[in-house]
Amino acid sequence: MYEQLIPCDHCGGRPTVGRSQRLVSFLPDPTYDYTQWGRLAGPPLIGDTLPRPPEAPKTEHLVCIYCADCGMQTPWEAVAPNERAAMDRVGELWNRRLNRPEAEITDLQRLVEREVGVPDIPAVLDLLSRTKGNWDEMGPVFAMLARRLIDATIVTFDGWPIEPVLQDAARYRKLVQLVKWIQIEGQRYAEFPRIYSPSENGELLFEDCLAVAIDSLPDRDRW
Template identity: 70%
Template sequence: MYEQLIPCDHCGGRPKVGRSQRLLSKLPNPQYDYTEWGRLAGPPRIGDRMARPPEVPKTEPLVCIHCTECGMATPWEAEGRDEKAAMDRCGAVWNRRLNRPEADKSDLQRLVERELGAPDIPLVINLLSRAEGDWNELGPLFRMLAQRLVDATVTTIDSWPIDPVLNDAARFRKLAQLAKWIELEGERYVQFPEVYSPAEDQDLLFEDRIAAAIDLLPDRDRW
């Protein structure tokens, strides 16, 4: 799943599913020119899902995980009968390629000297996951970092309610996954689904009623 894919180890870019196709038959056909659609045209290309003419050799669909920034990619996996299983295999290969640098005491000391706030929480958690060394020395430093984050969060809780923001973001992603493209008078539009709102929620606040209605939608397909 996308949420479990680690950023690119080479450039930190965002990983994404790539799709293509390749010939099923490996035997040459003297009556067919392979230079346009076949092996002689090169390896599979990301995004190549164009339908082949009926007279050419059949192909099989492929998936991979690739970086949208530098192009680093996993080997191609044949979809077979289960596309999601193939994507899971690619995701496992992608995550095994990661080689995170260790965080040491000097990294923590430099961070302690900074003014930390609530947006720095992911950074501190990342350092905690990579920390190597004597925990009798690292422990007090992490305690200082945690206290600074707590103090900063308390002062900003009224202006940045983190829990509602994340919940609303999840609801938008669910709506976006269920949206579809439509054509009207030659223009393309995004159409969101009609969301049912139960009558028993009519006394809720406007925002709460919308949130409750979206929560009733089926979970989005995370691939």
């Protein structure tokens, strides 16, 4: 589900999965020192996955979605009994946070002062989506940025199309998920799975035949 998570509402950073743990009992054992684990009645900490010793009170594993850039985070969800279901729930919570801050004229001015190009198109679209008023002042600036982006796109149009690259990358990631480690004469090797290719695909080009065979594999685990 990583591909379905929207960027951070606050800073536009990339969301990721956070893990932690917390006490199952709300009445901690007074004979046990929690301070050595950073568990002195505080909230769960991202990255707190160190196993507790056997004599420590029992904890439950947690999962959340957070932004590593600004710290925006969803509430914690217990992993048990289904980790995938818990991750799906926090993913849905993250995507419901659509209240991004309104764009200001200073944000546009910072873009105007530099040479904008094709990589800046997402930033301009993000500012456009967060503009709620003051179109008399910001509209001409957006028009100027749009013209500069169009000119930059025309200059750099002669390039490799992105769609085949993304499709091949998805096929590669699907294959990597199915790789197994094997030991041969004490050496470690990566073994790729055997992929069935129907005989009716024999007339296709080698690359197309390979792509059809990989696409027929089960979809990879999105988490």
